[in-house]
Amino acid sequence: MTTCETHRTIEGIWTVESAKIIAGVARIVQDVSIAEDLSQEALVIALEKWPESGIPEKPGAWLMTVAKRRAIDLLRRNKLRDQKYVEISRNIESKMKYDYDSIDEEINDDLLRLIFTTCHSVLSRESRVALTLKLLCGLKTVEIAQAFLVSESTIAQRIVRAKRTLSASKVTIEVPDGPELLRRLSSVLEVIYLMFNEGYVATGGENWIRPTLCYEAIRLGRILAEVLPGEPEVHGLLALMEIQASRFKARIGTSGEPILLMDQNRALWDSLLIHRGFSALKRIEQIGGSYGPYSLQASIAACHARARTASETDWQGISALYDALVQVAPSPIVELNRAVAISMAYGPASGLVIVDALEDDPFLKNYHLLPVVRGDLLVKLGRNEEACAEFKRAASFTQNKQERTFLLKRATDCVKI
Amino acid sequence: MLFMLIVKASQNSEGGNLPSPELNEAMSKYNEELVKAGVRVAAKGLYPSSNGIRISFPKPGEKPVVTDGPFTETKELIAGFILIDVKSREEAIEWAMRMPDPQGLGEGQIELRQVIEDPIMFAREAAKLRKKSEKEKL
Numbered sequence: 001m002t003t004c005e006t007h008r009t010i011e012g013i014w015t016v017e018s019a020k021i022i023a024g025v026a027r028i029v030q031d032v033s034i035a036e037d038l039s040q041e042a043l044v045i046a047l048e049k050w051p052e053s054g055i056p057e058k059p060g061a062w063l064m065t066v067a068k069r070r071a072i073d074l075l076r077r078n079k080l081r082d083q084k085y086v087e088i089s090r091n092i093e094s095k096m097k098y099d100y101d102s103i104d105e106e107i108n109d110d111l112l113r114l115i116f117t118t119c120h121s122v123l124s125r126e127s128r129v130a131l132t133l134k135l136l137c138g139l140k141t142v143e144i145a146q147a148f149l150v151s152e153s154t155i156a157q158r159i160v161r162a163k164r165t166l167s168a169s170k171v172t173i174e175v176p177d178g179p180e181l182l183r184r185l186s187s188v189l190e191v192i193y194l195m196f197n198e199g200y201v202a203t204g205g206e207n208w209i210r211p212t213l214c215y216e217a218i219r220l221g222r223i224l225a226e227v228l229p230g231e232p233e234v235h236g237l238l239a240l241m242e243i244q245a246s247r248f249k250a251r252i253g254t255s256g257e258p259i260l261l262m263d264q265n266r267a268l269w270d271s272l273l274i275h276r277g278f279s280a281l282k283r284i285e286q287i288g289g290s291y292g293p294y295s296l297q298a299s300i301a302a303c304h305a306r307a308r309t310a311s312e313t314d315w316q317g318i319s320a321l322y323d324a325l326v327q328v329a330p331s332p333i334v335e336l337n338r339a340v341a342i343s344m345a346y347g348p349a350s351g352l353v354i355v356d357a358l359e360d361d362p363f364l365k366n367y368h369l370l371p372v373v374r375g376d377l378l379v380k381l382g383r384n385e386e387a388c389a390e391f392k393r394a395a396s397f398t399q400n401k402q403e404r405t406f407l408l409k410r411a412t413d414c415v416k417i
Numbered sequence: 418m419l420f421m422l423i424v425k426a427s428q429n430s431e432g433g434n435l436p437s438p439e440l441n442e443a444m445s446k447y448n449e450e451l452v453k454a455g456v457r458v459a460a461k462g463l464y465p466s467s468n469g470i471r472i473s474f475p476k477p478g479e480k481p482v483v484t485d486g487p488f489t490e491t492k493e494l495i496a497g498f499i500l501i502d503v504k505s506r507e508e509a510i511e512w513a514m515r516m517p518d519p520q521g522l523g524e525g526q527i528e529l530r531q532v533i534e535d536p537i538m539f540a541r542e543a544a545k546l547r548k549k550s551e552k553e554k555l
Contacts (some may be wrong), residue, residue, distance in 0.1 A: 013509030222455030272458060
């Protein structure tokens with residue numbers, strides 16, 4: 001193998017192993033920043049050594065061992081004041097063999113600890129997302145910057161500040177338990193879903209990196225479903241993302257215009273992802289869990305996925321799910337979606353009542369989808385003039401050029417008739 | 418990106434023999450590892466080609482011809498596949514390298530093929546490959 005080939009192989013190995021290694025080291029040093037540095041050092045050593053010595057039998061275990069040894073050296077060099085750390089390091093060393101399998105469970109726990117740390121609520125939402133992408137997904141700073149359309153230095157600073165906040169707040173790298181677990185888990189799920197949505201809203205074309213956010217989010221979701229199999233909302237979120245991702249290709253037209261769910265060519269939906277979404281939902285049933293906000297949204301997405309044509313959609317089922325969703329996660333946006341479902345199940349007038357009640361909601365002020373929905377319902381009720389005004393209002397609220405064009409076209413369409 | 422790891426058939430698999438318990442265990446461990454890493458999308462083994470059917474179109478415009486298995490060219494046949502969703506070509510190779518020898522007896526072979534997911538990406542890749550083969554011709 002040439003040096004160049006070896007480096008490419010190491011790149012592949014690093015993609016597979018980096019999060020596990022950072023997570024393993026973080027447990028020892030109790031600091032994500034140091035853990036990242038030490039893991040990087042192990043990678044550098046591999047890049048130097050392996051082209052000559054060849055790639056070891058178990059490269060992941062090799063990297064983990066080197067990084068952990070460095071961690072222990074560091075703890076010793078720092079002249080541990082705390083007897084506890086001495087014991088921790090002794091413990092780790094005695095267990096540390098080149099055998100990866102026996103510590104499999106431990107790796108899962110380490111990953112879980114790391115994600116609970118990068119998604120800790122002492123950090124701002126955007127910092128949580130950036131730090132998670134960096135440490136758990138192995139994205140480079142420049143890639144994260146491109147994905148969020150900001151400069152590389154902005155992201156670099158955000159990450160540095162996040163790491164500092166974690167150290168300053170003395171956040172322990174641990175998996176919380178009891179009610180604390182549920183509370184902190186919701187922050188983890190929120191970060192993953194934010195990541196997914198950030199990638200999903202991008203219409204593609206100009207920016208290729210953004211859809212990778214969807215991919216990273218789904219991958220984290222899949223990992224989380226394996227390490228926390230007993231948590232229904234973990235499966236709920238995964239199901240939601242898998243089913244939404246199944247519509248990736250169908251939701252954008254040839255010239256980049258958005259295509260509404262009901263107008264999408266369902267043959268373009270990815271049946272493999274839909275199938276995976278259904279399996280994730282089935283796991284909630286199997287563990288007998290209760291349906292939280294993600295599970296309910298996933299169930300709604302599943303209703304759409306089950307309908308072979310738009311006209312076969314089970315709107316009454318969807319309305320019932322929205323009724324439940326409004327109970328567990330009340331929000332004006334959910335209420336707006338419920339209005340749409342109810343209008344489809346029981347007629348536009350029933351939906352309009354709910355929408356009108358939302359008109360003065362401060363949260364929906366300037367939210368372009370409120371007038372879009374209202375416009376839709378008014379068209380169905382034959383009130384075209386009013387509908388035209390709503391679409392124009394909606395167009396003035398959106399920043400997205402394509403969406404604006406689309407809305408203005410709808411405005412002129414409804415007075416044409 | 419999606420990659421299909423195609424496991425080629427062997428005389429043993431074509432003979433309808435089940436894999437040894439050791440191989441079975443190694444394979445299920447490997448599978449578990451893929452699932453835990455969040456990369457496995459699907460994985461299936463196939464019945465031998467004696468169970469297979471082939472539809473061919475020897476005369477364009479005419480009815481296709483149906484042929485029942487088994488088919489003889491063992492090396493060209495497949496015994497199963499694993500579909501993985503990964504970040505890069507390098508990662509796909511790394512995962513494939515970790516698969517246990519699926520057949521033993523020197524017959525094991527895994528072929529990696531990237532799945533076309535985006536028509537624009539496909540056009541780009543195809544253009545790249547065309548250029549490469551043109552260069553090789555020169």
